[in-house]
Amino acid sequence: xxxxxxxxxxxxxxxxxxxxxxxxxxxxxxxxxxxxxxxxxxxxxxxxxxxxxxxxxxxxxxxxxxxxxxxxxxxxxxxxxxxxxxxxxxxxxxxxxxxxxxxxxxxxxxxxxxxxxxxxxxxxxxxxxxxxxxxxxxxxxxxxxxxxxxxxxxxxxxxxxxxxxxxxxxxxxxxxxxxxxxxxxxxxxxxxxxxxxxxxxxxxxxxxxxxxxxxxxxxxxxxxxxxxxxxxxxxxxxxxxxxxxxxxxxxxxxxxxxxxxxxxxxxxxxxxxxxxxxxxxxxxxxxxxxxxxxxxxxxxxxxxxxxxxxxxxxxxxxxx
Numbered sequence: 001x002x003x004x005x006x007x008x009x010x011x012x013x014x015x016x017x018x019x020x021x022x023x024x025x026x027x028x029x030x031x032x033x034x035x036x037x038x039x040x041x042x043x044x045x046x047x048x049x050x051x052x053x054x055x056x057x058x059x060x061x062x063x064x065x066x067x068x069x070x071x072x073x074x075x076x077x078x079x080x081x082x083x084x085x086x087x088x089x090x091x092x093x094x095x096x097x098x099x100x101x102x103x104x105x106x107x108x109x110x111x112x113x114x115x116x117x118x119x120x121x122x123x124x125x126x127x128x129x130x131x132x133x134x135x136x137x138x139x140x141x142x143x144x145x146x147x148x149x150x151x152x153x154x155x156x157x158x159x160x161x162x163x164x165x166x167x168x169x170x171x172x173x174x175x176x177x178x179x180x181x182x183x184x185x186x187x188x189x190x191x192x193x194x195x196x197x198x199x200x201x202x203x204x205x206x207x208x209x210x211x212x213x214x215x216x217x218x219x220x221x222x223x224x225x226x227x228x229x230x231x232x233x234x235x236x237x238x239x240x241x242x243x244x245x246x247x248x249x250x251x252x253x254x255x256x257x258x259x260x261x262x263x264x265x266x267x268x269x270x271x272x273x274x275x276x277x278x279x280x281x282x283x284x285x286x287x288x289x290x291x292x293x294x295x296x297x298x299x300x301x302x303x304x305x306x307x308x309x310x311x312x313x314x315x316x317x318x319x320x
Contacts, residue, residue, distance in 0.1 A: 016062035028078035038111035067111035088171035092139035099138035116171035
């Protein structure tokens with residue numbers, strides 16, 4: 001994993017001493033503790049049989065030193081998130097072949113991770129029908145609300161989001177009422193076995209800073225699904241989709257709400273055909289009442305250097 005010092009005047013980057021820093025396998029996702037003291041990255045082993053959480057303490061010169069107990073090997077996926085208060089870390093996991101979320105308490109002293117009581121927490125079945133539908137799928141992305149009360153997991157082919165309440169004392173998770181929350185595609189509330197490839201596929205998501213809306217990138221329907229969040233209960237309500245905007249977002253593997261909560265950005269395609277010459281950054285303004293999206297002037301912004309493959313983990317980063 002590479003680390004850089006940012007020149008605050010010019011924006012230029014200079015590698016910190018000792019960079020790059022070794023990971024237990026191929027790196028995937030990175031999160032930084034709200035205090036800026038710790039960095040965590042998920043990685044996958046060379047034979048793709050196990051994942052690891054690599055934890056580092058940030059030194060005074062920006063270099064990274066492994067935290068005690070790092071790396072932690074687990075079975076699951078690359079998704080990782082930290083609650084905004086910096087107390088708990090969550091990763092996509094599995095238990096007995098079922099999708100789950102694993103939780104860890106973060107030591108505020110040295111960044112070491114300790115499993116929360118009862119971890120991992122299995123994705124609930126809810127109203128999904130295991131005899132007919134894809135149920136309890138492994139999470140492909142995770143998000144915590146701004147108040148650190150709830151965790152949400154995108155469930156890929158199940159085409160739904162699972163919701164959990166965070167125990168404020170322990171970090172343990174419990175299922176929210178009605179979870180999981182389906183995207184309500186034409187194929188039904190959840191994705192049936194006979195509709196494989198014809199369901200939205202909830203891949204990644206981004207929550208607006210106020211915690212009012214969650215935007216989900218659907219990598220089969222080439223659009224965004226929109227959920228409204230009840231901050232009192234954590235319950236999600238499906239609020240519709242963005243539609244096949246600009247002729248198709250084309251496998252939108254990333255969706256990011258800007259820090260003001262006014263705009264959404266995505267890496268995708270500017271035409272319905274997935275031609276390399278039409279790769280682009282797409283921008284949308286958010287209707288703060290309904291959550292619906294409207295293309296910003298000039299969007300899509302063509303750039304052949306972005307979203308170069310369907311398995312790319314490139315991401316849009318929006319500065320304040």
